[in-house]
Amino acid sequence: MVRTLILMRHGKSAYPDGVGDHERPLAPRGQREAGLAGHWLRETQPPIDAVRCSTATRTRETLAATGVTAPVVFEPGIYEASPRSLIELIQLSDDDVSTLLVIGHAPGMPWTAWELAGNRDSIPAIELSRKFPTSALAVLEFDRPWAQLDPGAGDLVRFHIPR
Numbered sequence: 001m002v003r004t005l006i007l008m009r010h011g012k013s014a015y016p017d018g019v020g021d022h023e024r025p026l027a028p029r030g031q032r033e034a035g036l037a038g039h040w041l042r043e044t045q046p047p048i049d050a051v052r053c054s055t056a057t058r059t060r061e062t063l064a065a066t067g068v069t070a071p072v073v074f075e076p077g078i079y080e081a082s083p084r085s086l087i088e089l090i091q092l093s094d095d096d097v098s099t100l101l102v103i104g105h106a107p108g109m110p111w112t113a114w115e116l117a118g119n120r121d122s123i124p125a126i127e128l129s130r131k132f133p134t135s136a137l138a139v140l141e142f143d144r145p146w147a148q149l150d151p152g153a154g155d156l157v158r159f160h161i162p163r
Helices: 028-044 057-066 083-091 108-116 123-130
Strands: 003-009 050-054 072-075 099-104 137-142 155-160
Touching (some): 003 108, 050 057, 099 108, 108 123
Parallel strands (some): 003 099, 050 099
Antiparallel strands (some): 003 137, 137 155
């Protein structure tokens, strides 16, 4: 079974006075672009079976704006996570999950996508290496169970910036 991993960076956040980084909400642009990302996901990707989302306010609001309704686990460890930590988290996914969406932050999302991609000279990888802006999505496919994900084992098939 082909497994699809979608790594999404949260939408553009606001910077209200007196609000800590973890609690920052989405800006109106972030709401709009996250909604566009959700539309793109429904139109182009397989149905999402599960979501793992950072506990930060802006990631929760990003998930809500996408309209994705798959079961979600909010993971505090996604906030400021290294690629190794994110890969270990993904490896814990249930075998019956075919498509997994992870919503997090930079630099974790772009670095993890780069780490997992075995086709770093592909057009999507080149686009990803230039910039991984807010609301961007990296789609990787794997020919193995989640528990066997290794660096370089994925095929980066799409990189999308909803605008």
